[in-house]
Amino acid sequence: MKKVYLAISCFFLIGSAAHAQYDNNPGSNHGNKFEQLGTMISDPNMYRSASGAPGPKYWQQRADYEINASLNDDKQRLDGTETITYFNNSPDPLTYLWLQLDENQHRKDSQGSTAGESKMQDKMSLRQLQMIMGNNLDLGDHILSVKDANGNPIPYTINETMMRLELPKTLKPGEKFKFKVAWFYNISDRLTIGGRGGYEYFPEDKNYLYTMAQWYPRMAVYSDFQGWQNKQFIGSGEFALVFGNFKVNLDVPADHVVGATGLCQNYSQTLSAAQLKRWNQAQTSKEPVEIITLAEVKDRMKGHAQARKTWVYEAENVRDFAWVSSRRIVWDGMSTQIEGGKKVMAMSYYSPEAYPLYRRYSTKVVAHTLKVYSQHTFPYPYPSAISVEASNGMEYPMICFNYGRTEKDGTYSEATKNGMIGVITHEVGHNFFPMIVNSDERQWTWMDEGLNTFCQFLAEQDWDNNFPSQRGPAYKIVDYMKLPKNELEPIMTNSENIARFGPNAYAKPATALNILRETVMGRKLFDYAFKTYAQRWAFKHPTPADFFRTMEDASAVDLDWFWRGWFYGTDPVDISLDSVKLYTLDTKNPQINARYDKEQFDHNLQHISAQRNREEGTRFAVEADTSLKDFYSKFDRFAATPLTQESYQAMYNALSPEERSFYESKNYFYQLTLSNKGGLVMPVIIEWTYTDGTKEVDRISAYVWRKNEQKIDKVFAKTKEVKSIRLDPYRETADIDEDNNSWPRTLTPSRFELFKQQNLPRGATAGANPMQQQSIKKQP
Structure with a gap:
């Protein structure tokens, strides 16, 4: 650190007027990162306003099943x-309809089966080999018939995972059209074929667990911002769906x-008298009640019963089912009260x-998630x-599938427990994003996964202050953001084009939102704006522009620089503290200045040649x-004189x-x-440690970079002498x-270890299981 005296001057520096700034200023050190988004987002219109709210002529389609x-x-x-x-609420006449046949992804010749990369490794799992070899199974949707309400056949064309129906006459605005589809498909083994829906077989008791998802032909979305959403389903990009x-x-x-999704209408026909009684008890219980008990399941x-039962479910205003x-399901449930006094049944099947x-x-995590997200x-x-x-x-709406099995002896590791709590929180949280705030997952995965992962982080931290959240804290995204640029893509990238899906679509947007909340906007402004967005677009189809605009509109914070950097770019955060200079006042007091002046004079004479001449005994x-x-050989040039004292x-x-x-x-x-x-x-957060041991933190807005986006000088006035300085002390900006x-520079210790790589199933952990170890230790 260089120490310099500052001479006091009694005048003001009048700055010249700022010159005009222009967008897209290549080659310059300013005028780029803080420009407005402009044409990077869609223009507002009568359907979507400039405030980020639905416009006065906003519309969306509806489909009842x-x-x-x-x-x-x-x-x-x-x-x-x-x-x-199907209800045509749009202003457009429609001559055909698009349906999604997502089960066709499992066909051996589908794009999802053939378009992915593959390579051989030293160790290959059976599933990896099956993905390469393909299968000869008769998978995918078999459409038996498509007819109108009068039983007349409707021409249709199937293109991979999409089916187009040719309407017998134009469906005009305000009209509805009813039609019938008959179909079947062979359910796939979810653990070997992959995918979201399917079955799992348990050979020890010869039973199946069926998780039925994307199981029926579903209407595609027709919207004001893109017309038909008929991009093919090839695996990563999830679903854009219609409410009904x-x-x-x-x-x-x-x-x-x-x-299932919705409410069962006939428990009296599907449950025994004892089970129905437990169901009724669960309606008011504050603790989970086993409606189907473990003993009954065993x-x-x-x-294997040969008889059949029909379960009847109804659901209103949902986008999916x-x-x-x-037969191997324990079922428990309890009543939970959320914000506004509404009672909801939180339930688990396992x-x-x-x-x-x-x-x-499980059920308590469901209840906790609903409460925190509702807030x-x-x-x-x-x-x-x-x-x-x-x-x-x-x-899916009102139902989600998670992991969380124990060892055969009933023990489990802490990592398995925390992973289960995290995934339940995440999947239940999807009820809000995108099941209600119904974004287009096929195009913008982050509006679904990223927003939900951010809320998951809030819920996890409300669950336990020491919960080891894997996504949300800024430092967790550093390893991803420091990757080479050719391995990265912006958050605003189509789902199928993302190389590292988890970090890009889940972790980075969640981290960005947490930084917005904690560092850029503050909790009060952020929470109000985020809640405004959620309430504006509940049961509607928002786009990224609607989110960006609402967050600014409801907070009066210009965030275009933030969206540019975090969502449209791949640059990382790396703010370096290059140098520190200390300036103190030159008092002009000769008695005070004498010691400093002498020290500086002597210091300037201590060059290497003078030192070595003395060491060699040179006779000068x-x-x-x-x-x-x-x-002058005896003159004390630093001594105060009456003249200097008088001056x-x-x-x-x-x-x-x-x-x-x-x-x-x-x-x-x-x-x-x-x-x-x-x-x-990014904002600059500075922690000062003073020589007396106390600390202080200064927070400088990101706008400090607006005149020079590459390098800045900033002076801080302090009343105490500084011992050390550290940027981003709470690791809140994702600095890579x-x-x-730090000043002075500090050594960051690290460690390494040798390990043997393992391939584990989803939800399993390679970590220690102290519960099991303790159980073994106690055995005689």
Whole structure:
């Protein structure tokens, strides 16, 4: 650190008027990162306003479903018929409709099966080999017929996972069209074929667990901003769907238990008297009640009923419908009260393998998630929320599939427990994003996964202050953001084009939102704006522009620079503290200045040549010949004289009272030189540690970079001497290089270890299981 005296001057520096700034200023050190988004987002119109709210002529389509489905537990096949009533609320006449046939992804010749990369490795799992070899299974949707309400055939064309219906006449604005589809498909083994829906087989008791998702032909979205959303489903990009009402009849083996989207209308026909009584008890219980008990499940697993039962479910204003069916399901539930006083049934369905974890935690995690999300968005509107253990992780309205099985002895590691809590929170949270705030997942995964992962982080931290959240804290995204640019893509990238799906679509947007909340906007402004967005777009179809605009509109914070950097760019955060200079006041007092002046004078004479001459015993000329010494050989050039003292006193007497007060105070001026090595502009957070051991934190807005986006100087006035300085002390900006954040520079220790790589199933952990180890230790 360089120490410099600052001479006091009594005048003001008048700056010249700022010159005009232009967007897209290549080659310059400013005028780029802080420009408005402009044409990077769509223009506002009558459907979507400049404020980010739905416009006065906003519209969206609707589709109602009546479905009859029959599950064949012997052949693993699902047969179904459905009647769809489609409402054209758009201003456009439609001559055809698009439906999604997502099961076609499993066909051996589908784009999803053939378009992915593959390569051989030293160790290959059976599933990896099967993905390369393909399969000869008869998978995918078999459309038996498509007819109008009068039974007349409707021409249709199937293109991969999309089916186009040719309407018998133009469907005009304000009209509706009813048609029927008959279909079947062979259910795939979810653990070997992959995908979100399917079955899992348990050879020890010869039973199946069916998680039925994307199981019926579904209407595609027709919207004001893109027309038909008919991009093919090839795996990563999930679903854009239409809201509507569902009535679903599910015909299954009589000893199966079914959980589904919506409310069951006939528990009195599907449950025993004892089970129905427990169901009624659960309606008011504050603790989970086992409606289907573990003992009942173990008894059911021994046989296979030939009789059938039909479970009837109805759901209003939902975008999708999913269900679970098996004879090896424990079912518990309890009533939970969310914001606004509404009561919701929180429920869990799980196999015996998950019982020790799910019985203790699952339903309570469901209830906790609903409460926290409701506080940050809107009161949960649906009557129930279900967590199903299925060695999986996927979400649908009111029901989701998660993992969380224990070891065979009932023990589990802490990592397994925390992973289960995290995935349940995440999947239940999807009820809000995108099941209600209904973004287009096929195009913008982050609007679904990123926003939800951010809210998941809030819920996890409300669950336990020490919960080890894997996504949300800024430092967790550093390893991803420091990757080479050719391995990265902006958050605003189509789902199918993302190389590292988890970091890009889940972690980075969640981190960005947490930084917005904690560092850029502050909790109060952020929470209000985020809740405004959620409430504006509940049960509607928002786009990124609607989110960006609402966050600014409701907070009066210009965030275009933030969206540019975090969502449209790949630059990382790396702010370097390059140098520190200390300036103190030159008092002109000869008695005070004498010591400093002498130290500086002597220091300047201590060059290497003078030092080595002394070490070699050089006999200097002025010592050999004393006649060379004169007045200045004995003169004390630093001693105060009456003249210098008189000059100082005259200067001091001329000071005003304000200047004298400043003059007599002890001030230190620290000039910090900061460089933006990463490229992503961010606020500067500075922790000062003083020589007396106390600390102070200064927070500087990101706008400090607006005149120079690469390098800045900033002076800080302090009343105490500084011992050390550290940037980003709480690791809240995702700075990828903390080694250049400190003055003086500090050594960052690290460690490494040798390990043997393992391939583990989803939800399993390679970490220690102290519960199991302790159990073994106690055995005789």
